[in-house]
Amino acid sequence: MDILKRGINMLFFPKHCCACGRALLKKENHICLPCISSLPYTNTHLEKDNAVERIFWGRLKLEQAFSMLYFQKKGKVQNLMHELKYNGKKELGIVLGDLYGSHLLNHSEFKHIDLIIPVPIHSKKKLLRGYNQSDFIAQGLSERLKIPTTPTSVEKRIHTESQTNKNRFERWENVDSTFKVIEKESIMNKHILLVDDVLTTGSTLEACGKEILNLSGTKLSIATIAVGI
Structure with missing residues (x-):
């Protein structure tokens, strides 16, 4: 039946x-x-000093930074991100994370990653949306790369406005000092992979990453599903 x-x-x-x-x-x-x-793959994981890393030069000390796809308006990648964030397709995040993990699996640098942390969203936004899309991306990466992930080590403590129509300076003002590490012992002396869905100006990742790097002995890398460059 x-x-x-x-x-x-x-x-x-x-x-x-x-x-x-x-x-x-x-x-x-x-x-x-x-x-x-x-799909428009960037292959930035194969390039040293790639275009994604250059976004953070002079702003954030990174071991490496990658994005899987180029973000194109009115294209397939925008469709994927819209379905993931706004149409409740949270399992799509696991699929995308797993797909990216399959690309990164044999990359030697990932053997040194200790923990995957998704960029958190504020509890109000999570309640409204029902989930944080980056949690599911991190889960897919974790399962493929066999690296543990935790969605609770960092929290977003201030509810900020949408970043969509803001310029780079406005985006930075909007997220500065909004993140807080709440499980410090689980992060100290570890190489963290910070994960998000889309990278544009990098303001959110920069603000979150700086909080992580304030802890003793931490190293930081970044991976996103898409990048708008």
């Missing part, structure tokens, strides 16, 4: 690719295989 019900649901309520909208095949999960192969 369950098999029949699933078959009827697939026939009349097919799942669609979050990138292109095409109906998914049985073994496809949130993203169709043609989209997975044709």
